[in-house]
Amino acid sequence: MIQIKKIEAFETYPIRLEILRKNIPLPYKFEGDLDNETFHLGVFKNEVLIAVSSYMKVKNKRFTGNQYQLRGMATLSEYRGFGAGKFMLQEAFSILKDFEIDYLWCNARIVAVDFYKKQGFQIYGDEFEVPIVGKHYVMFKKISND
Template identity: 25%
Template sequence: MAIPTAVTPVAEIFELRWKVLRPGLPEETAVFPEDSAPGTFHIAAYDGSRAVRACVTFFPEPLPGSGGRTPAHRFRGMASDPSVRGRGFGRAVLAAGIAEARSRGAGAVWCHGRTGARGFYEREGFTVVGEEFEIEGVGPHVVLTRALGDGAD
């Protein structure tokens, strides 16, 4: 059975984002400057009771080092409730976000992914670009990119 997803207001995904990505830190650390910027959208994945179990935020931003040649969307704040990890919620929310970004003209998507999630992103067709780097208070990350094809991916 397919996991339901939807474009949703940031308020609907915020609690999950904060609890999973910024545990023990003040709520404001989970507020992103892009949350209300033009072109930003938020995706939620739901369980059978309509509880948000995964989320992600996408926004237009050129690929690093591309000179803006390829229209791209960056995503951040991707989180899955620990109680449903490994059950497809992360994959569902990412796929829905990629489809929405493509419909808005993106030719690529990218993120600063936690190194612990690198394998997940690589299984989803992403490639690491450059070296690992540290985001203070959050941990080691890498830049991951994925070109978007004709809609078959």
């Protein structure tokens, strides 16, 4: 059985470490992880956590209005392509709409750009390099008045 739940920051750390920080010596704990306005989503398959993502009230000067940043989106390799990432984003869009948020944005790794596009995100601006991790695009999704 598949379930999506709000989880605590510490529950995201093992998957962040395995999927997003393998051979990447950058912190797996993010500034803002424990902020009151931050929330974390997890997908469970038969009680096993298989995917995580985090949502933080961080403003990007490229956008106006109320904003959240998506961080730490990852699905364990063996569970990819079954909708876990999509389900988390759909849940987040619904929560953020209730919060009256205008934009959800993220720094998207090149390999994930098409995944985000499928969920309604658009690219903003030119690609940029994140040291050690590689090329990224800023991507955003308008949440309000969808």
